[in-house]
Amino acid sequence: MKNRLTSQQKITFCQLLGDLLTNGFSLQQALYFLQTTDTFPVELVQLVQKNLHSGQSLSKSFAQLNFSADQVLQVALGEMHGGIALTLKGIAKQMLLVQKQRQNFIKAISYPALLLLFLLLILLGMRTLLLPQLLESGMIAVDNPSILFIQAAPWFVIGVLLIGMLLLILWNYWGKKQSYLIKYSFLAKLPLIGRLHRDYYSAYFALEWGKLFDQGLELQQIIACLLATEKESLMKELAASLQQQLVQGQSLAHQLKAYPFLTKEFGQIVQQGEVRGNLGKELLVYSQLVWQRFFARLEFLCSWLQPLVFLLVALLIVSIYVAMLLPLSSGLEGIW
Structure with missing residues (x-):
């Protein structure tokens, strides 16, 4: 099965x-x-x-x-605080939004990716079929910059793809040996991805903690609930870390500011909520705001992705034409 x-x-x-x-x-x-x-x-x-x-x-x-581990944890917490129906519908809504953005991403990248593949095949064809004939005819010098470009471009593209695959393999190998706190702190510091990462987990934590605080649970009870979950997760490791520091007398708001995978204002929201005695509702409202910001940024990136890839394709097409025509024109000038 x-x-x-x-x-x-x-x-x-x-x-x-x-x-x-x-x-x-x-x-x-x-x-x-x-x-x-x-x-x-x-x-x-x-x-x-x-x-x-x-x-x-x-x-x-x-x-x-x-x-996913995050979804399993959400269900576990929903069972604990008695809001399983709301939790399930929330998971469905989040998955639907993510699916929509994934489809937008695929639409934005599929056609340019096919063009890039087509251009790579053209460069390989020029390198193996056209260049040997032109070089044998003596119309083009071997050290011509355009010739060097045509010879090197396919290997450059293949090299970039291999480096990307190698980085993914190294990330998976390194990630298996690291804790969730270390892995996600590293991701949060990366350019572009880091901002999306912080928004996602800030909204996620605010939603789950907000529901627990809104049910009347105290911080120590919430930490106990998180530590009681079976599957390892970022939130469970964070709960263990918070518990250790709370014993040392540090406040929750102060601790949260030290984690790179949470937004800077997350700790401020917690601090204000603790002072006003309305932490649960403030976290739930903050979660909605950050979810909106996360998906707005994701949609913005997808909307810019296709034009940027098309620009890259256009530059490659122009480069190929220049690489073909300049040597030929130089050869013809030499004949005349």
């Missing part, structure tokens, strides 16, 4: 399950309804039902269904 749902099935599963729970269905009744709809693989719904019958948590089933 393949314990996987497609991205669209995950969105539908969370949305339907959240809607059914909101409308008064018990968890078992909701799962039985989902089983009869034939929308999802029956064996996967039965797996969730079996886990619940054996006393396992819903978050455990979400981990088996290949939901």
Whole structure:
């Protein structure tokens, strides 16, 4: 049995399950309804039902269904604070927005990527077929800059791709040996990606902590809830780190300012909320604002990505024409 749902099935599963729970269905009744709809693989719904019958948590089933670590943690916290229906619908909404941005990204990059591949094939064809004939005819000098460009360009593109693949392999190798705190602190310091990274996790933490504070839980209770979750995650490691520093007498707001993967204003929001006694609601409002900012920035980057890639393609096309025509014109001038 393949314990996987497609991205669209995950969105539908969370949305339907959240809607059914909101409308008064018990968890078992909701799962039985989902089983009869034939929308999802029956064996996967039965797996969730079996886990619940054996006393396992819903978050455990979400981990088996290949939901992300962050989503599994959200479900676990939702079970703890009693807002599982709202949590599931929130996950569905976030996944839908991410899916939309992913589709926009693919649309923006697919056509330029095909053009780049086509240009690479042209350069390889010129290098292997056209250049040898021109060099043998004596019309073009071997050390001509345009000739050197045509010879080097394909290797340059291939080299960039290989370096990119090597960096990904090194990142995966290094990341497996590091804690979540170290990995995500490093990502938050990278240009361009770092800002999106900080917005995403600030909104995510504000949402989950806001719900817990709004339920009336104290900070130590929230930390205990996070440490009790089964799967390792950034939030769990952060809770352990906060617990150690709270014992030393440091305030929560002061500690949060030291983590690079959180925005600078996150600690200020916490400090203001603690003073006013309304921390839960302020974090929930802040979460909505940062989510809006995150997706606005993501959409802005996608909107600029295609023009930039097209500009790069245009420059390559011009370079290829120049590389072909200049040597030929120089050769013709020599003949005349």
